[in-house]
Amino acid sequence: MNEQPHAIVRYRTFIAIWALLLLLTALTVAVSRVHLGALNIWAALGIASLKSALVIFFFMHLKYERLIFKLFLLIALLTLALFIGLTFFDVLYR
Amino acid sequence: MNDRGHPAPHKDYAGAKLGMWLFLYTEVLLFGGLFVLYAVYLQRYPQEFAAAAGQLNLVLGAANTVILLTGSLLVALSVSAIRHGSARLAQGFLWGGVVSGVLFLFNKYVEWSTEISHGIYPGSPILEQRAQGEIVFFGLYYITLGLHGLHVLIGAVILAVAAVMTARGSIQQDEFVVLENSGLYWHLVDLVWIFIFPLYYLLL
Secondary structure (H helix, E strand, C coil): CCCCCCCCCCHHHHHHHHHHHHHHHHHHHHHHCCCCCCHHHHHHHHHHHHHHHHHHHHHCCHHHCCHHHHHHHHHHHHHHHHHHHHHHHHHHCC | CHHHCCCCCCCCHHHHHHHHHHHHHHHHHHHHHHHHHHHHHHHHCHHHHHHHHCCCCHHHHHHHHHHHHHHHHHHHHHHHHHHCCCHHHHHHHHHHHHHHHHHHHHHHHHHHHHHHHCCCCCCCHHHHCCCHHHHHHHHHHHHHHHHHHHHHHHHHHHHHHHHHHHHHCCCECCECHHHHHHHHHHHHHHHHHHHHHHHHHCCC
């Protein structure tokens, strides 16, 4: 697995991502101040997931990595989803 | 580096990074466990969680979000800087990242000392008289944010070490996997906070 590193990400790209992250932070605060019932938590989680994707794919360079790195992420997220899903399967139907 | 015509010591660039990612996934599962607990108790005590969350300091929470996002930006920039060959710039960005961690922890100190002085800490007599859901909320709040704060502290130390290594030349233009992996750790700290902030500070 000894290969050349990925291309250098431009400063401009990182700064644009950072601005987008700040914008999404403002959005999540704004949305949370409106009473939407159960939708509030899903909106918060949705925006947080979007922000995470920006951090993972750009700041952590995952976009520029080989397929195996992306598969690793997928497996980790599936494990976490399974973990959460099975817990709720137990807790909700007790 | 073998294409430059001289034998180089064995280096496994992709392997080193893949190993770091694997370690980060164990961290995701560690925090994942705490988030599962949060989700289960949120589902059980929705009103009490909302009442407790309303007592947190939203301004400090939001400020810390901006601080961590900016710290992440600086560390991401440092990787590009070292690869352009500007070690001084990379060092500057890294120290900026360290400062963001210190600022974050200072805010956390202000926040927690206020809360503790109001008698809100696990096992305090004042908190024990509150509803069960609020006790659970603050218990999870201290353990999750405490563990995250510990990660910020470790991350800031790692960034400082990377900055010193850059100054000494052991991290350089074509030898930067240590810097990249330190950055990955710092970004993970940011990722965890991205979920903590709405779940703890913004709950209605």
